[in-house]
Amino acid sequence: MEGDGSDSLVTIKNIERELICPACKELFTHPLILPCQHSICHKCIKELLLTLDESFNDVGSDNSNQSSPRLRILSPSMDKIDRINRPGWKRNSLTPKTTTFPCPGCEHDVDLGERGINGLFRNFTLETIVERYRQAARAATAIMCDLCKPPAQESTKSCVDCSASYCNECFKIYHPWGTLKAQHEYVGPTTNFRPKILMCPEHEAERINMYCELCRRPVCHLCKLGGIHSNHRVTTMSTAYKTLKEKLSKDIDYLIGKESQVKSQISELNLLMKETECNGERAKEEAITHFEKLFEILEERKSSVLKVIDSSKKLRLDKFQTQVEEYQGLLENNGLVGYAQEVLKETDQSCFVQTAKQLHHRIQKATESLKSFRPAAQTSFEDYVVNTSKQTELLGELSFFSSGIDVPEINEEESKVYNNALINWHHPGKNDKADSYVLEYRKINRDEEMLSWNETEVCGTSKVVCDLESNSSYAFRVRAYKGSICSPCSRELILHTPPAPVFSFLFDEKCGYNNEHLLLNLKRDRVESRAGFNLLLTAERVQVGYYTSLDYIVGDVGITKGKHFWAFRVEPYSYLVKAGVASSDKLQEWLRSPRDAVSPRYEQDSGHDSGSEDASFDSSQPFTLVTIGMKKIFIPKSPTSNEAENRVFPMPTSIGVFLDYEKGKVGFYDMDHMKCLYERQVDCSNTMYPAFALMGSGGIQLEEPITAKYLEY
DSSP: OOOOOHHHHHHHHHHHGGGOOOOTBBSSSSEEOOOSEEEEEHHHHHHHHHHHHHHOSSSSSOBSSSSOOOOOOOOOOHHHHHHHHHHTTOOOSSSOOOEEEETTTTTEEOOTTGGGGGGGGEOOHHHHHHHHHHHHHHEEEEEEEBBSSSSSSBBEEEEEETTEEEEEEHOOOOOOOTSGGGGGGGEESSSSOOOOBBBBBTTTTSSSOOOOOOOOTEEEHHHHHHSSTTTTTTHHHHHHHHHHHHHHHHHHHHHTHHHHHHHHHHHHHHHHHHHHHHHHHHHHHHHHHHHHHHHHHHHHHHHHHHHHHHHHHHHHHHHHHHHHHHHHHSSSHHHHHHHHHHHHHOOOOOOOHHHHHHHHHHHHOOOOOOHHHOSSSOOOOGGGOOOOHHEEEEEEHHOOOOOOOOOOEEOOOOOSSSSSSEEEEEOOOTTTTEEEEEEEEEEOOOOOOOOOOOOEEHHHHHHEOOOOOOTOEEEEEEEEEETTTOOOOOEEEEEESSSSSSSOOBBBBSOOTTTTTEEEESSSEEEEEEHHHHHHGGGGGGGOOOOOOOOOBBBBBOBBSSSSEEEEETTTTOOOOEEEEHHHHHHHHHHHHHHHOTTTTTEETTTTTTGGGGGTTTEEEOOEEEEEEEEEOOOOOOBBSGGGTTEEEESSSSSSEEEEETEEEEEEETTTTTTEEEEEOOOEEEEEEEEEESSSEEEEOOOOOOOOOOOOH
C-alpha cells in the first residue's frame, strides 16, 4: 500500500468483499489456508467439521465399552471440537469417518489429513490486511494502551515481540534503555500480532525455508527429507518469493493498464442488464396474455359444461317430482285414495257403478306401480365427469417454444437415495451439450400439497442433494442451459428416502471374525466367504447331526437408542447369507458355542426352537435375521406368512435394515423401491448390533454413503 493516506484509505475500503469469510460472511478472524488455497476462519472450520461429524453419525459414538462387542461413547460438543483440533485426528474406530469436507469457497472436497486443523497455515498476510481495513473503517477509534492504569491512554506504538500496545510513557517503562527489551521490534498501534518467523505446522520446531511447487505451500527441510514432500520439486523461499511477487506485480500492472477497457465493458454490461430487464418484462407480458387466453377458454368450457349438468339435473328432478306427486295421491285423505273413499259413500248403485269402473282401473294401475317400484330417473352423474387427464398432462409439459436444445434425461438406474440423494442425467444431443444445468427438487406431501421447487445450478451431469427428510418422497427434475437459452424440464423422478437417518458402521475384525473362512478388505466395508478345503473338513459334522457352521461378522458400532437405517448388497453368487440385528449377549452366546447355534432344531430366523414354532410366533427375541442366497431372499415364518411361496422373493439389488430401538421393531427393505418386505418385534433390552453370517461362497458389501465428489482442483 503506497501513496498518501487518502489513497490508501480508499483502496482499503474497496477490497471489503475480498476480506469476507465464505462460511460466516463476516470479516476473517484468524484465517487458515485450505489445501485448495482458499481461506476460512479458524472458528468456522471447527464448527463446519463438528456439524459434519454429528450429522454423519449421530449414534456412531454414543457408547463405549472395552468388552467385545465394543461400544462408543458420545463426546460432548466441546470435546469434539478439541478432538478435531488435536494432531492425529484421522479415521479409525473411535473418530469420525472422514476429515474431508467441501470448501465453502469453491465446493471442492478438502482433506485435512492426519493433523487436522493443526496442519493448516495461518494466513498472516490476510489477517494484517483485515486489521488495516478495520482501522480504516473505524478511523476515529483509537487503540488504547494495554499497560496503563485506568483510565488508559491512547497507544502510540505496538511491540511485535511482546504482542502488546503501549503509550509513550509505558513503552519507556517496559522497554528501558540498555536492556534486551529495548531491542524489541515495534510498529504503529495495532491489535494484529504475528510471529516473526513462520514455523512448520507438521514439525513445530522447524522454520519454513522452502516452497513445494507441486503442493503450492511452504515446507521445512524435514518435510523434504522424510515427509510427504520428499519426492516433490521444491525451491528456496527467496526464489519462490521473487517469482510469485513478479507474477503478481505483472498481473496487477496488466489489470491497471486495462482500466479503460474494464470501464467500457462495465458500461456495456449495464446496458445489457437494462435490455435484459426490458425483454424480461416483455416476455412476462406475453406469457400473461397466453395464459389469459387459456383462462378464457377454460371459463367458456366450464360455463358450457355446468350448463349441461344443470339442464340434466332439472330434467331428472322434474321426473322425480311428478312421481312423488303420483305416490302422494295414494296416501289416505290425499288425492286418489281420498277420492275413492268418497266414491264408496255413494249409495245409488247405478251411479256408483258408473263412477267406480274408471276409478278401479286407476287404483289397479297404482297398485301395480307399488309392486314394481322404479325411480323415474337416475341419480348418478357418472357420464358427466369431465376427463382432464390428457389436458392436465399437456399443461404440465407447457413450456417455451423449442429452443434448439434437447431436454435432458434423468438416468433412473444411476440415481439413488441413501443418506443423501445422488441424481445422474445425460443429454441426448451428441453435438448439443449444455453449458450448465439446473436441478430442481421438492418434497411430496401425503396430502398432495404442492411445495415450491428448490433449485441448484450444476456444471456437470450429476449432483448430490443433502438435508433431505427421512421417510419422505421427493420429486427431481432437471433443465439445461446453453447461453441464455433454457430447455424444458425433464420428466420427474420420484425417490423415497429411508425411514430413519443412515447408521454408519464398518465390519468388526476383532469380534468373532474368522480369518480362515472370511476375507475382509482394508476399508472393512466388504467381506467374502470362500468355500475351500477347511469348509469340506467341517462338513463332516453332518454325519453327527450338525450342519456346516456359519461364519459370523458384526458391525463395529452398537445401538442403544433411536431410529437407524443401513443398507448392504449381497453378491448374486452367494450361497447362504444371513443378515439382520442381534443383541450383544446373543452374539456372545453364538460366538462362544457356535455348535449350538447351528443345530438342525435351531431356527435362527424365528429365534426359538423349531419344534415349538407355533407357540412362539408373537414372542420377542433378542435377534432377527433373514436368509439370502441363490438370488432369493427368504422371509422368516409368521402367522400371516407361513407358506413357502409367500416367504420367498427375488433378491433386491440392495437390502435395507430399519431398527427402532425404543419400539423394539426391525424391518427389512427393498432399497430399489424403498418398500418394507418384512417387519417384526425384537427384544432391544441390550445393545443391538448389525449382524451377518455366511456359509459357502458369498460376499457382502456395505452400502457406501453418498458424498459430494468434485473434480480435483
